[in-house]
Amino acid sequence: MAKYNLKVAHFYGDLMNTYGDIGNIIALKYYGKQMDTDITSDIVSIGDDFDDQQYDLAVFGGGQDYEQMVISKDIPHKKEAIARFINGGKPFLAICGGFQLLGQYYVDANGEKIPGIGVLSHYTVTQSSHRSAMQNQTRFIGDIVIKNPQNGDLYHGFENHNGRTFLGDDEQPLGIVQEGHGNNGEDKTEGAIYKHTYCSYFHGPILTRNGNLAKQMLLEALHNKYPNEDFSKQESLIIKPTF
Amino acid sequence: MSIKSSFAEFAGRSSYWFLHNVFHGGSSLPGKITLKLDPNILSEFSKKYDLVIITGTNGKTLTTALSTRVLREKYPQVVTNPSGSNMEQGIVTAFITAPRAKQKGLAVLEVDEANVRMVTKHIQPIAIVMTNLFRDQMDRYGEIYTTYDKILAGVKLAPKATIIANGDEQIFNTKDLPNPVIYYGFANDHQEDLRAPANTDGLLCTKCQHILHFHNITYASLGEYFCPNCGFHRPELTYKVTAIGSMTPTSSKFQIDGHPFEIGVGGLYNIYNALAAYSLGRFLGVSPAQIQNAFQADEHVFGRQEIINVDGKEVTLVLVKNPVGLNQVIDMVLTDPEPFSFGFLLNAHYADGIDTSWIWDGNFEKLNNHSIKKFFTGGERYKDISTRLTMAGINDIEEEPDLAKVIDKIKQMPTKHVYVLSSYTAMLQLRKELAERKYIQGGMD
Numbered sequence: 001m002a003k004y005n006l007k008v009a010h011f012y013g014d015l016m017n018t019y020g021d022i023g024n025i026i027a028l029k030y031y032g033k034q035m036d037t038d039i040t041s042d043i044v045s046i047g048d049d050f051d052d053q054q055y056d057l058a059v060f061g062g063g064q065d066y067e068q069m070v071i072s073k074d075i076p077h078k079k080e081a082i083a084r085f086i087n088g089g090k091p092f093l094a095i096c097g098g099f100q101l102l103g104q105y106y107v108d109a110n111g112e113k114i115p116g117i118g119v120l121s122h123y124t125v126t127q128s129s130h131r132s133a134m135q136n137q138t139r140f141i142g143d144i145v146i147k148n149p150q151n152g153d154l155y156h157g158f159e160n161h162n163g164r165t166f167l168g169d170d171e172q173p174l175g176i177v178q179e180g181h182g183n184n185g186e187d188k189t190e191g192a193i194y195k196h197t198y199c200s201y202f203h204g205p206i207l208t209r210n211g212n213l214a215k216q217m218l219l220e221a222l223h224n225k226y227p228n229e230d231f232s233k234q235e236s237l238i239i240k241p242t243f
Numbered sequence: 244m245s246i247k248s249s250f251a252e253f254a255g256r257s258s259y260w261f262l263h264n265v266f267h268g269g270s271s272l273p274g275k276i277t278l279k280l281d282p283n284i285l286s287e288f289s290k291k292y293d294l295v296i297i298t299g300t301n302g303k304t305l306t307t308a309l310s311t312r313v314l315r316e317k318y319p320q321v322v323t324n325p326s327g328s329n330m331e332q333g334i335v336t337a338f339i340t341a342p343r344a345k346q347k348g349l350a351v352l353e354v355d356e357a358n359v360r361m362v363t364k365h366i367q368p369i370a371i372v373m374t375n376l377f378r379d380q381m382d383r384y385g386e387i388y389t390t391y392d393k394i395l396a397g398v399k400l401a402p403k404a405t406i407i408a409n410g411d412e413q414i415f416n417t418k419d420l421p422n423p424v425i426y427y428g429f430a431n432d433h434q435e436d437l438r439a440p441a442n443t444d445g446l447l448c449t450k451c452q453h454i455l456h457f458h459n460i461t462y463a464s465l466g467e468y469f470c471p472n473c474g475f476h477r478p479e480l481t482y483k484v485t486a487i488g489s490m491t492p493t494s495s496k497f498q499i500d501g502h503p504f505e506i507g508v509g510g511l512y513n514i515y516n517a518l519a520a521y522s523l524g525r526f527l528g529v530s531p532a533q534i535q536n537a538f539q540a541d542e543h544v545f546g547r548q549e550i551i552n553v554d555g556k557e558v559t560l561v562l563v564k565n566p567v568g569l570n571q572v573i574d575m576v577l578t579d580p581e582p583f584s585f586g587f588l589l590n591a592h593y594a595d596g597i598d599t600s601w602i603w604d605g606n607f608e609k610l611n612n613h614s615i616k617k618f619f620t621g622g623e624r625y626k627d628i629s630t631r632l633t634m635a636g637i638n639d640i641e642e643e644p645d646l647a648k649v650i651d652k653i654k655q656m657p658t659k660h661v662y663v664l665s666s667y668t669a670m671l672q673l674r675k676e677l678a679e680r681k682y683i684q685g686g687m688d
Binding site: 010013014015017018019020021022023026027029030043045046047064065066067070073141142158160203204205208209242243 | 387599631
């Protein structure tokens with residue numbers, strides 16, 4: 001029995017799981033164990049209520065177009081609770097489709113503009129909507145390395161996306177592109193940071209390759225939940241490279 | 244046959260003879276040459292053969308091999324394409340290299356999902372068998388709904404073909420087709436209300452977009468599904484697996500429609516393949532006794548799961564390429580009653596899938612509950628797979644990045660049974676090494 005415990009809301013984990021996104025939960029559990037912390041997770045899916053008070057962390061993965069379109073109609077019912085969770089500074093990881101749905105809107109592969117919940121200020125368009133035959137040429141596919149401008153950490157991953165995301169004024173990129181394409185192939189940004197919400201197009205999955213980010217999110221959640229505890233031991237955990 | 248087609252076929256046959264006898268290869272080039280000379284050559288073969296198409300994500304190769312054997316019990320001339328040659332060129336090669344038929348023959352072809360249309364454009368099949376649709380190497384293939392649309396584009400050109408589809412797979416029950424449809428699946432009398440594991444795809448009810456529930460799950464999202472919201476449910480099954488008997492990595496006993504069967508290969512997914520072959524056989528008038536006979540023949544058809552003797556070690560080499568297939572292999576390996584060692588070789592070239600994220604959908608955690616004596620990893624991306632195993636709670640993993648040295652690693656394993664799961668190009672490299680050291684004949688097939 002670990003000394004601490006944290007509960008993860010796994011948004012639409014049964015539908016948004018296309019690129020091994022479950023690995024982010026596995027990584028949280030793995031590093032949680034090394035930080036004397038039990039991690040449990042619940043899937044919060046279509047038709048389920050999201051009680052933000054019950055959860056300390058959230059993970060929201062990427063999926064196929066069809067599933068993402070269906071979720072875009074369900075997630076407005078959870079908007080208020082998600083906004084409270086994010087604005088309250090609880091750590092939230094949103095990948096690919098999850099990243100897009102937290103923002104203002106996205107344009108799908110058929111060129112249709114689909115509203116997000118607008119808790120974050122970015123928006124997503126697509127380059128290939130007018131030339132679908134060229135889709136494979138315009139998709140960003142390949143290895144990517146970025147550098148977190150806040151702490152200098154390098155993150156490694158694999159990108160595979162059609163959407164081009166542009167950040168709002170109140171968002172910082174998760175990293176500056178060193179190799180690869182990033183959010184839109186133009187401004188060198190990749191992902192987004194807003195309070196303790198981390199967004200990215202990274203597969204890999206991101207937390208399995210970048211344990212420092214997992215550690216950072218876990219520490220934020222621990223400090224939120226146990227404000228008077230001393231976590232210096234957890235903070236001193238050394239993350240071994242995994243790739 | 245027109246002069247053009249005759250000449251095209253002659254050119255293809257000659258090139259095959261040349262490639263086969265001089266270079267010991269050649270499965271797609273003769274078809275390519277023939278198609279170049281006569282793009283409509285497949286239409287010519289429709290006069291000489293009745294056609295059955297087998298398509299889907301996983302299980303095409305074994306279902307085709309088993310179906311061919313089953314149908315040979317009744318039909319004197321059955322033509323098929325070799326494993327993996329499932330695009331138009333490979334299919335043409337299968338026809339031009341077949342012995343010339345005296346009477347109308349039967350062609351049983353494994354066809355890539357996107358290539359069904361290329362075939363039905365020229366030949367009206369009597370049946371199309373659909374195995375399953377799972378996401379597969381997403382950097383190369385699209386989403387399952389797109390893939391199904393590609394198959395349907397081919398079905399549309401063949402409205403009289405009987406569809407013989409896996410009834411446990413929801414997606415095959417989503418579109419109203421003019422074709423006659425027959426479903427096969429696993430019989431079930433449980434009435435539980437189950438939900439599929441989180442990392443499964445195809446879980447949305449395609450009628451009302453709620454999450455599907457199950458009375459019974461065979462694996463992944465296959466089973467007796469139902470939608471608690473709109474009442475959509477699995478269709479009536481014509482052919483059913485009615486009992487599962489003992490299962491090991493090299494044998495499976497089961498009953499279909501009450502008839503006992505045994506195949507010399509493990510894994511629940513292979514029972515689906517046998518069921519598909521049985522359903523096709525029954526549809527074409529083969530008796531259960533003849534099918535039993537066909538399944539028992541000892542000819543080597545399970546190429547993707549052969550056992551290689553490496554100085555006394557019994558090495559089972561299994562190709563893995565997508566999460567659902569991987570999880571079925573893990574389940575199959577765990578049916579071994581003997582202690583064993585477990586290796587995983589991972590590359591990330593185009594043919595492997597350049598994104599290794601899919602390994603995270605593998606249920607490696609299950610390996611903890613078993614007495615596996617030793618783990619090892621290899622290939623260019625050995626660190627990725629080692630990390631996956633480590634985070635599954637497995638400690639003490641031996642690593643051998645150099646595939647040339649993996650054979651020595653295998654020899655050092657403490658058990659007689661060694662399972663090596665491998666991505667495609669890592670498999671090719673290992674097989675080349677095994678061939679050079681005379682443990683196998685060489686090549687991929």
